[in-house]
Amino acid sequence: MKITGIELRRITMPLIAPFRTSFGTEHHRDTLLVRAVTPDTEGWGECAAMTAPLYSPEYTETAIDVLRRYLVPALSPHLAGSAPFDINAVNRALRRYRGHQMAKSALETALLDAGLRTTGQSLGSYLGAAVPAVPCGVSVGIMDSVPALLDAVDDYVNQGYRRIKLKIEPGWDVAPVRAVRERFGPGLLLQADANAAYTLADAPHLAKLDPFDLLLIEQPLADDDLVQHAQLARRLSTPVCLDESIHSAEHAAAAITLGSCSIINIKPGRVGGYLEARRIHDLARAHGVAVWCGGMLETGIGRAANLALAALPGFTLPGDTSASSRYYTTDITAPFVLQDGYLPVPTGPGIGVEPIMELLDEVTVSTEWIPL
Numbered sequence: 236m237k238i239t240g241i242e243l244r245r246i247t248m249p250l251i252a253p254f255r256t257s258f259g260t261e262h263h264r265d266t267l268l269v270r271a272v273t274p275d276t277e278g279w280g281e282c283a284a285m286t287a288p289l290y291s292p293e294y295t296e297t298a299i300d301v302l303r304r305y306l307v308p309a310l311s312p313h314l315a316g317s318a319p320f321d322i323n324a325v326n327r328a329l330r331r332y333r334g335h336q337m338a339k340s341a342l343e344t345a346l347l348d349a350g351l352r353t354t355g356q357s358l359g360s361y362l363g364a365a366v367p368a369v370p371c372g373v374s375v376g377i378m379d380s381v382p383a384l385l386d387a388v389d390d391y392v393n394q395g396y397r398r399i400k401l402k403i404e405p406g407w408d409v410a411p412v413r414a415v416r417e418r419f420g421p422g423l424l425l426q427a428d429a430n431a432a433y434t435l436a437d438a439p440h441l442a443k444l445d446p447f448d449l450l451l452i453e454q455p456l457a458d459d460d461l462v463q464h465a466q467l468a469r470r471l472s473t474p475v476c477l478d479e480s481i482h483s484a485e486h487a488a489a490a491i492t493l494g495s496c497s498i499i500n501i502k503p504g505r506v507g508g509y510l511e512a513r514r515i516h517d518l519a520r521a522h523g524v525a526v527w528c529g530g531m532l533e534t535g536i537g538r539a540a541n542l543a544l545a546a547l548p549g550f551t552l553p554g555d556t557s558a559s560s561r562y563y564t565t566d567i568t569a570p571f572v573l574q575d576g577y578l579p580v581p582t583g584p585g586i587g588v589e590p591i592m593e594l595l596d597e598v599t600v601s602t603e604w605i606p607l
C-alpha cells in the first residue's frame with residue numbers, strides 16, 4: 236500500500252465550558268489531526284498534545300515540527316513502495332527519535348487506520364476488543380464553589396455517567412471530595428486527579444482523602460518521581476494511579492516493580508500509540524494491575540480509537556471516554572452519544588468513523604501537505 240502523503244491539519248474547537256485543572260484552564264481545544272492518504276483510502280490520527288507544555292512537555296507546535304522535520308521523513312522508506320507496510324516496522328522506525336510520544340502516536344494511528352481500512356478490519360478487532368460497548372466516566376474540572384461542583388456532578392450522574400473524577404489541587408481537595416461523597420452516597424464510583432500538584436510533604440494531607448473511599452488518586456506527585464510515588468502509596472489507603480509518569484511499557488514495569496501505583500491510566504498519545512498502549516495493558520494485566528483509558532479532550536477521531544482500546548479485557552475501570560456532548564456542541568464526526576452510561580465500540584474498518592468534511596473545514600486553522 237503506497238502512502239502518497241501526510242496531511243497535518245490544525246483545528247481549534249471551543250469547549251462547551253471552560254475546563255480547569257491544577258495546571259490551567261482550557262477554553263478551546265487546539266488539536267492536530269494527521270491524515271495518511273493512499274490512492275484508495277485515508278487514515279486519521281489525533282494528536283493529544285495541547286497548546287502549551289503544561290500537561291506534558293509536548294505541545295501542538297512541537298508535534299507539527301517533529302512530524303515535518305523527522306518523523307514523516309523517517310518513514311518514507313517504509314511507506315513509499317506499493318507493498319503493504321508493516322505497522323510494527325513503523326513503530327520501530329519512530330523509536331529512533333527520543334520522546335515526542337504524542338506526535339508519534341498521531342502518525343502511527345493515521346497509518347494504522349489507513350492500513351486497517353484497506354483490509355476491512357476494525358481497530359477494536361485488531362487490538363483485541365472483548366466487549367461491544369464500554370462504561371464511561373467523566374472528568375469534572377475545578378469549580379469556583381462546592382455548590383457549583385455539586386450541580387455539575389448531579390447533571391453528569393443524571394446523564395448516566397458510571398464514574399465521576401474530580402480534578403483537585405491544594406486548596407480544592409478534601410472539601411469538594413467530602414461534599415460529593417456526602418451528597419451522592421457510597422455507591423458513586425469516585426476518584427480524584429491532581430495532575431502532579433502535590434509533593435511527598437503533603438502525604439498527611441492527602442491521607443485525609445482516605446475516609447472517602449475513592450477508587451484511586453491519579454498522579455498526585457511530579458511526573459518524574461516514581462520513587463516518591465511508591466513512598467506515598469505506602470502511606471495512603473487510597474490506591475495510587477499514575478498518568479503523566481507512564482510514557483512506555485518500561486515505565487509501567489518500573490512503576491509496578493517499585494510499587495509506585497496499583498492502577499494505570501493508559502492514554503495512547505502519552506505512550507506513543509495504540510501498539511504501546513496494548514503492551515502496557517498486557518503487562519499490567521499479567522501483574523493484576525487494573526488499567527483504564529484516559530482522555531485528552533479528544534474529538535470524535537481520537538475518541539473512536541480510544542473506545543476500541545478501552546474494550547480490551549484489562550480495562551476494568553470506566554475511562555475518561557465521555558460522550559461528544561461533554562466537550563463540544565458540534566463534534567467533527569457523528570457524535571458519540573451515551574447510552575445508559577456506555578459508548579459503543581466502533582465496528583467499521585479502521586477507527587470506524589470519519590470526519591464530516593464541512594464541519595472539519597469550519598474548525599481548521601491550517602493544513603500542511605507532506606508528500607512521500
Ligand code: SMG
Binds near residue numbers: 430
Ligand atoms: O478527555 O475527558 C477528557 C479529559 C480527561 O481529565 C482529563 N484529562 O490528567 O487525565 C488528565 C486530563 C488531562 C487533560 S486536562 C486539559
Ligand code: MG
Binds near residue numbers: 430500
Ligand atoms: Mg490525569
